Amino acid sequence: MSYIRETETALRDAQADFLASLATGMAANVQPSLADQHGAEYVFRLSRAPLLDGFVDDWLTGVAPRPVGLGEVAVQMQLGEYEGGLWLYVETAPWRDRAVTLQFDCTAEGRSETDERKVRYELTPEAPGRFTIPSGSYHPSINGIWSEGSQRNRIEARLPLQVCGVAFAFSIRIVEQTVSSAVLPKVDTAAIGSTPAERLPAPARLIRHNPQIEQQLDRALPLGVDRFVVNANGWRITQITGSRPGSNDVRADSSLLRALYRRIIGDSEPTLMIDDAEPRITEEPIVSALSGKPAQSRARDSAGRITTVAATPLKSGNVVTGALVLRQDTAAILSLNNPSVLKLTQRTVFVTAAVVGLLLAWATWISWRIRRLARAAGSALDSQGQLSNALPGQSARDEIGILARDFSTLLERVGEQQQWLRSLADKLSHELRTPMAVVQSSLDNLREASLTVAQLPLHERASSGVARLHAILNAMSQANRAEQTVADAEYEVIDLTALMTQLTMAYQQTFTTHQWRSDIETNVRVYGNADLLVQLLDKVVDNAVSFSPADECLEVQLVRRDADGDPVADITVTNFGASLPPGDPRKLFQTMVTQRSGDDTGTPHLGFGLYIAALITHAHQGVIEARDVTVEDRPGVAVRIRLPRHAAT
Amino acid sequence: MAQNLRTITIVEDDLALGANYREAFEREGYAVTLHASREAALSAMANGLPDLVIIDVNLGSDVEGGFELCRSLRSQSDTLPIIFLTARDSEFDAISGLRLGADDYLTKDITLPHLLARVAALFRRQQVLQSQHEQTPSKLQRGALTIDENSFSVDWNAQRVDLTLTEYWLVYALARHPGHVKNRQQLMDAANTVLDDNTITSHIKRIRKKFVALDADFDEIETVYGMGYRWRAG
Numbered sequence: 001m002s003y004i005r006e007t008e009t010a011l012r013d014a015q016a017d018f019l020a021s022l023a024t025g026m027a028a029n030v031q032p033s034l035a036d037q038h039g040a041e042y043v044f045r046l047s048r049a050p051l052l053d054g055f056v057d058d059w060l061t062g063v064a065p066r067p068v069g070l071g072e073v074a075v076q077m078q079l080g081e082y083e084g085g086l087w088l089y090v091e092t093a094p095w096r097d098r099a100v101t102l103q104f105d106c107t108a109e110g111r112s113e114t115d116e117r118k119v120r121y122e123l124t125p126e127a128p129g130r131f132t133i134p135s136g137s138y139h140p141s142i143n144g145i146w147s148e149g150s151q152r153n154r155i156e157a158r159l160p161l162q163v164c165g166v167a168f169a170f171s172i173r174i175v176e177q178t179v180s181s182a183v184l185p186k187v188d189t190a191a192i193g194s195t196p197a198e199r200l201p202a203p204a205r206l207i208r209h210n211p212q213i214e215q216q217l218d219r220a221l222p223l224g225v226d227r228f229v230v231n232a233n234g235w236r237i238t239q240i241t242g243s244r245p246g247s248n249d250v251r252a253d254s255s256l257l258r259a260l261y262r263r264i265i266g267d268s269e270p271t272l273m274i275d276d277a278e279p280r281i282t283e284e285p286i287v288s289a290l291s292g293k294p295a296q297s298r299a300r301d302s303a304g305r306i307t308t309v310a311a312t313p314l315k316s317g318n319v320v321t322g323a324l325v326l327r328q329d330t331a332a333i334l335s336l337n338n339p340s341v342l343k344l345t346q347r348t349v350f351v352t353a354a355v356v357g358l359l360l361a362w363a364t365w366i367s368w369r370i371r372r373l374a375r376a377a378g379s380a381l382d383s384q385g386q387l388s389n390a391l392p393g394q395s396a397r398d399e400i401g402i403l404a405r406d407f408s409t410l411l412e413r414v415g416e417q418q419q420w421l422r423s424l425a426d427k428l429s430h431e432l433r434t435p436m437a438v439v440q441s442s443l444d445n446l447r448e449a450s451l452t453v454a455q456l457p458l459h460e461r462a463s464s465g466v467a468r469l470h471a472i473l474n475a476m477s478q479a480n481r482a483e484q485t486v487a488d489a490e491y492e493v494i495d496l497t498a499l500m501t502q503l504t505m506a507y508q509q510t511f512t513t514h515q516w517r518s519d520i521e522t523n524v525r526v527y528g529n530a531d532l533l534v535q536l537l538d539k540v541v542d543n544a545v546s547f548s549p550a551d552e553c554l555e556v557q558l559v560r561r562d563a564d565g566d567p568v569a570d571i572t573v574t575n576f577g578a579s580l581p582p583g584d585p586r587k588l589f590q591t592m593v594t595q596r597s598g599d600d601t602g603t604p605h606l607g608f609g610l611y612i613a614a615l616i617t618h619a620h621q622g623v624i625e626a627r628d629v630t631v632e633d634r635p636g637v638a639v640r641i642r643l644p645r646h647a648a649t
Numbered sequence: 650m651a652q653n654l655r656t657i658t659i660v661e662d663d664l665a666l667g668a669n670y671r672e673a674f675e676r677e678g679y680a681v682t683l684h685a686s687r688e689a690a691l692s693a694m695a696n697g698l699p700d701l702v703i704i705d706v707n708l709g710s711d712v713e714g715g716f717e718l719c720r721s722l723r724s725q726s727d728t729l730p731i732i733f734l735t736a737r738d739s740e741f742d743a744i745s746g747l748r749l750g751a752d753d754y755l756t757k758d759i760t761l762p763h764l765l766a767r768v769a770a771l772f773r774r775q776q777v778l779q780s781q782h783e784q785t786p787s788k789l790q791r792g793a794l795t796i797d798e799n800s801f802s803v804d805w806n807a808q809r810v811d812l813t814l815t816e817y818w819l820v821y822a823l824a825r826h827p828g829h830v831k832n833r834q835q836l837m838d839a840a841n842t843v844l845d846d847n848t849i850t851s852h853i854k855r856i857r858k859k860f861v862a863l864d865a866d867f868d869e870i871e872t873v874y875g876m877g878y879r880w881r882a883g
Binding site for chain 1: 663665666669670672673676736756757758760761762850851872873874875876
């Protein structure tokens with residue numbers, strides 16, 4: 001890129017230098033006339049004869065009429081020349097119902113400056129419309145039109161250039177009409193360039209296109225070099241537009257691409273703009289040239305082209321009489337026009353885009369893998385602390401693969417740890433069983449021996465303590481055994497309705513201290529193990545009963561549902577009169593978590609009941625959850641077990 | 650029973666527990682020999698087998714020593730009653746032990762009176778089997794099921810169902826009153842053992858399998874969810 005940029009800069013500098021030296025060379029042969037220096041009113045060079053219709057649109061100058069004049073009436077004016085005619089366009093506020101006198105003061109070229117001939121035309125038109133001012137016998141007449149509008153009055157007129165070519169003044173005098181028809185001339189309003197002749201002498205001198213300079217400039221120049229000459233005040237007195245063959249084609253097809261390339265090579269567009277339509281140029285480098293120093297710069301032209309502009313002062317002795325300006329479109333030298341550079345740039349852009357795209361895709365791929373790994377690692381251990389599934393991407397050879405393997409090892413160790421912790425209770429109960437048996441058998445033997453009356457109660461107490469210890473040991477190993485049982489269980493299609501109905505009846509007979517309500521839908525089948533499901537319900541109901549005060553209501557429900565389109569069976573066991581302890585309700589289903597504050601029954605509670613329930617539910621691909629409910633203003637806890645329904649139901 | 654002076658060998662690595670068992674059995678009139686390891690037991694029994702052997706599965710560092718011992722004893726005698734007494738309570742161990750030909754598999758939770766009753770029952774069965782022809786059989790007939798209360802044996806369609814003592818008690822308890830639901834506690838009491846719900850379930854499962862092995866259509870033991878089991882009436 002920098003290569004292209006440097007080439008571009010070098011070429012551009014060369015172009016500027018070339019233009020500057022060309023300008024300097026040409027400047028010697030160009031000399032604006034004295035007349036060019038004193039002008040005050042610019043005469044546009046028209047490309048064709050306008051229609052005398054009261055409208056300035058067809059002048060095609062590209063510039064709106066300029067406000068001029070003094071006095072109370074706002075006046076806009078523009079002058080143009082075309083083949084011997086001086087065209088005048090004037091726009092004023094309306095002078096409705098007032099008589100005016102239009103006055104044209106013309107100065108024609110004479111043999112010397114003192115010998116200029118002055119001619120005055122006057123007309124007091126009676127109504128809007130065309131007018132002709134005949135002059136003296138040897139002066140050509142003026143043709144014009146006065147059109148009246150609601151906002152503006154317009155006058156468009158053609159004057160003979162041979163009479164008015166040097167200086168010109170135009171004035172409108174409003175004639176007050178009195179009741180007596182006496183007409184008193186009164187100078188009332190603005191005049192152009194000067195007030196009427198009686199008051200102010202010289203009409204404004206005209207700045208006209210200088211055909212002599214045009215001839216001097218008209219020599220063979222490189223293609224596309226625009227030349228123009230401005231006078232000392234910056235007024236454009238000559239303009240030759242260089243031919244631009246071919247270059248337009250290049251611009252047209254790839255201006256968007258070019259803009260892109262310009263951006264890529266860091267080529268800023270110039271802010272300077274030289275408007276071709278403006279008669280006076282007040283921008284660099286012309287200002288610099290008019291102060292005596294040659295200068296170059298880049299500027300946009302009115303067509304939007306980026307050009308190199310070189311200006312060099314024109315001097316008469318030590319006096320700057322104007323400036324010669326050469327301008328060339330940079331597109332001509334833009335290295336992007338060079339097909340090989342263009343191709344190189346295109347390829348560079350393409351390769352860069354491809355590389356960026358590849359990098360982006362690669363980065364996306366890596367981040368996707370990391371995210372996948374993170375997700376898998378996050379969910380690798382289920383709520384029971386078991387390693388649910390292997391981490392993805394372990395076979396990869398890169399760092400992410402290593403990470404995945406390390407993660408996997410770590411998780412395996414955590415899983416082993418969890419396994420060990422879970423089996424700890426079982427191991428512990430197993431280890432304690434033999435010493436317990438020693439105590440138990442010793443007590444049994446002791447009972448057979450002769451005990452005194454005083455020793456008997458002590459023996460009783462020791463025996464009941466041992467019995468409780470036994471119960472605790474059984475509960476401790478129960479969880480692990482349940483896991484084994486769950487793992488070994490055989491599954492079949494089970495009529496859950498029948499199972500639940502029988503169970504509910506059994507519960508009603510067993511827990512007579514509570515009221516039972518049941519709502520069991522018919523014909524619900526699941527794929528599972530009946531013994532396990534019974535155990536599951538036993539645990540949940542047991543839990544519900546123990547948390548529900550006597551005489552409270554217990555509710556057992558079985559409903560068919562559709563969860564996200566999958567058929568499920570929802571078993572809900574609700575007990576009233578208690579609510580969940582604060583904290584995560586999911587913790588209730590973890591082993592060794594019990595919400596019981598005290599042990600009043602003598603039965604050990606190690607939180608295995610709901611843990612086993614969760615274990616069995618998971619083995620059936622189900623979900624178990626507990627939540628607080630309020631039915632008829634009574635607080636309660638609902639445990640819901642959601643099992644996948646067998647497809648046939 | 651004291652006059653029988655039956656001999657019992659206890660193989661138990663925990664000497665205190667072994668001593669307690671010995672004391673209890675001796676009180677009942679049995680002659681008891683106590684060994685702490687498989688080797689000691691084997692060398693002692695090489696001279697002659699006792700009437701009954703009680704083996705701990707886990708013999709010190711010899712983790713599976715009890716099973717090994719059972720295997721070698723069973724190779725010496727088909728009829729020697731063997732009881733496993735263990736701190737292990739997993740179903741897998743129970744199945745292993747029973748497959749090796751043990752007559753019963755008891756956990757150490759069992760109380761001494763229970764243990765004594767089991768041993769006595771086993772001796773009774775032993776005695777009945779040995780003098781079967783002399784006895785007037787006391788039989789219980791339930792359709793295709795025949796239970797010999799003297800020999801503790803069960804036949805289905807005149808084919809012997811090879812049940813352990815625990816299993817026998819369970820079948821007996823169920824079949825005595827067909828149609829009556831026996832809950833787990835009742836079944837435990839009937840089997841003279843302390844078992845948890847899971848073990849009852851697996852015992853029932855194993856009993857069903859043994860019957861189904863003889864008769865694929867066997868469906869007499871019915872599960873009543875939440876209640877227990879019953880022998881199908883009629």
